[in-house]
Amino acid sequence: MTSQTLQQVALFEKCRQFTKAREVEAAGLYPYFKPISESEDTVVTIEGQRRIMLGSNNYLGLTHHPKVLEAAECALKRYGSGCTGSRFLNGTLDLHGQLEQAIADFLGKESCLVFSTGYSANLGLIAGLVARNDVVYLDKLDHASIVDGAKLCFGETTRFRHNNLASLESKMERDLGDRAALIIVDGVYSMEGDIADVPGLLQIARKFGAALALDDAHSLGVLGPNGDGTAAHFGLSDEVDIIAGTFSKSLASIGGFVAAPDSVTHFLKHHSRPLMFTASLPPANTAGVLAALEVLQSEPERREQLWANTRQLQEGFRSLGFDIGPTETPIVPVLNGRMENTFLFWRKLFEAGVFTNPVAPPAVPATECRLRTSLMASHTPEQIDFCLETFAKIGRELGVI
Numbered sequence: 001m002t003s004q005t006l007q008q009v010a011l012f013e014k015c016r017q018f019t020k021a022r023e024v025e026a027a028g029l030y031p032y033f034k035p036i037s038e039s040e041d042t043v044v045t046i047e048g049q050r051r052i053m054l055g056s057n058n059y060l061g062l063t064h065h066p067k068v069l070e071a072a073e074c075a076l077k078r079y080g081s082g083c084t085g086s087r088f089l090n091g092t093l094d095l096h097g098q099l100e101q102a103i104a105d106f107l108g109k110e111s112c113l114v115f116s117t118g119y120s121a122n123l124g125l126i127a128g129l130v131a132r133n134d135v136v137y138l139d140k141l142d143h144a145s146i147v148d149g150a151k152l153c154f155g156e157t158t159r160f161r162h163n164n165l166a167s168l169e170s171k172m173e174r175d176l177g178d179r180a181a182l183i184i185v186d187g188v189y190s191m192e193g194d195i196a197d198v199p200g201l202l203q204i205a206r207k208f209g210a211a212l213a214l215d216d217a218h219s220l221g222v223l224g225p226n227g228d229g230t231a232a233h234f235g236l237s238d239e240v241d242i243i244a245g246t247f248s249k250s251l252a253s254i255g256g257f258v259a260a261p262d263s264v265t266h267f268l269k270h271h272s273r274p275l276m277f278t279a280s281l282p283p284a285n286t287a288g289v290l291a292a293l294e295v296l297q298s299e300p301e302r303r304e305q306l307w308a309n310t311r312q313l314q315e316g317f318r319s320l321g322f323d324i325g326p327t328e329t330p331i332v333p334v335l336n337g338r339m340e341n342t343f344l345f346w347r348k349l350f351e352a353g354v355f356t357n358p359v360a361p362p363a364v365p366a367t368e369c370r371l372r373t374s375l376m377a378s379h380t381p382e383q384i385d386f387c388l389e390t391f392a393k394i395g396r397e398l399g400v401i
Ligand SMILES: Cc1ncc(COP(=O)(O)O)c(C=O)c1O
Pocket: 117, 118, 119, 120, 122, 143, 145, 186, 190, 215, 217, 218, 246, 247, 248, 254, 255, 256
């Protein structure tokens, strides 16, 4: 038998038809998968040029903290480079248990389960918990990992309008009946930077006997009196049933978690396929997160600086006339309409030495493309001023402001 040519394989037809990204590339505007060849915290080298990183989720600037690096190095030497198996079988380290205890204590939850990514934590939480005959309620702007978790579960999924309590309540009234329900939302929305209305959601959850889960990916280290997240920000840590999150942002590594009552994490340990059928978080990452969590608590000045930087950038953008939407956090999107305009704006900023993230469909509607900027505690006021001046110059040139 001879091998088939690419043209003969029907399954690949969609790949041949997909030309959009190559067209953007040919126009010199393709902004994705840019390799970073060196990173010094707020400054990265891409294509041989140093640029200010204004698009990371490294909110506290801990990826280069000496204590985090030292802990990761020690664990690498002690346990090796990987766990080569799932938590369920050969892949649980004492470090995973220590991290679970530390997160549970930090968030005031009974128990915690560590996953290999924040994405799989959401998948594992929803698919593990929401069974046939249950219902899961999602905010329309929930993160893709929540949407995918809902797709994977056997229960029914209902989406309500963004941060709109009336929309949620009317949907629950209309179709929940006597079924069990989970409401799950982002604590801080990753593309908008606004905060979930936790007190309102909690009232509705209680009214219908539903569980409330928050995805605190962008809130840990950012919101709350101790950087302990969205529930703590509202003084509702005890009331919110489940807190999920990631280690890939403030905690400067990779991995995710679900903090919940002990009976829930115990159940997930034995029913959550994204936990049971994938290899566990590597030693260096686990130890690095433990160290980062300690630094997060022992150096509150980092969080204060992050908020000072956030005020500087938000006020700067607003006074220049940019539309940054309803953001209340270090995630600061600059809205500029269609994808072509956004990519051109991105390219000019990139050439001028400022790295941002262009956000286009399917992450946002076609007319609501944006440059997502985000702050770090380690940005200097001078770096932020430089970014603002660069945005202003290019924004005027392109007629955005
Ligand atoms: C709100 C939210 N949840 C979950 C995730 C997934 O986290 P991870 O990168 O650890 O898979 C992200 C990351 O982009 C996120 O923004």
